[in-house]
Amino acid sequence: MKKLILVSMIAVFALFGLSAPARATMAEPAPDFDNPRKVVVSLSEKDEKRVNAVLNNVMNIQKAYGADNVKLAVVAYGPGIWSILKDSPVRSRVESMLLYEIEFIACGNTLDAIHKTEADMIDGVSWTRAGLVEIVERRLSGWVDLKP
Numbered sequence: 001m002k003k004l005i006l007v008s009m010i011a012v013f014a015l016f017g018l019s020a021p022a023r024a025t026m027a028e029p030a031p032d033f034d035n036p037r038k039v040v041v042s043l044s045e046k047d048e049k050r051v052n053a054v055l056n057n058v059m060n061i062q063k064a065y066g067a068d069n070v071k072l073a074v075v076a077y078g079p080g081i082w083s084i085l086k087d088s089p090v091r092s093r094v095e096s097m098l099l100y101e102i103e104f105i106a107c108g109n110t111l112d113a114i115h116k117t118e119a120d121m122i123d124g125v126s127w128t129r130a131g132l133v134e135i136v137e138r139r140l141s142g143w144v145d146l147k148p
């Protein structure tokens with residue numbers, strides 16, 4: 001009897017598609033090449049595990065939308081600035097993500113505070129005078145800002 005109930009429940013779940021993974025409902029208009037989602041992500045931590053978690057989140061966002069349907073920018077400031085420096089333990093990940101057209105931006109104020117210059121940054125990383133201002137201005141321009 002228990003086996004019959006179990007088989008019946010599985011059949012009901014399969015019939016209604018409940019065994020399929022849940023997906024986020026896309027807001028209208030749905031993102032596409034001409035109207036991509038724009039997401040700016042804060043990176044302000046130095047802990048390697050946390051930085052990798054943030055980078056994983058960024059890649060998951062790109063995977064969910066598709067590379068052509070989302071623009072992603074990561075702004076590194078404060079302790080997070082180490083992640084975009086040439087001697088960073090996550091350098092290869094950042095370089096790989098740059099190849100996927102994920103933008104990395106360094107805070108110039110933080111670079112000045114730790115006596116680093118553009119020459120110390122991973123090739124392909126850009127910089128702005130103030131990282132938090134960059135996030136504010138992008139938000140005011142329609143970007144969604146996240147601090148995972």
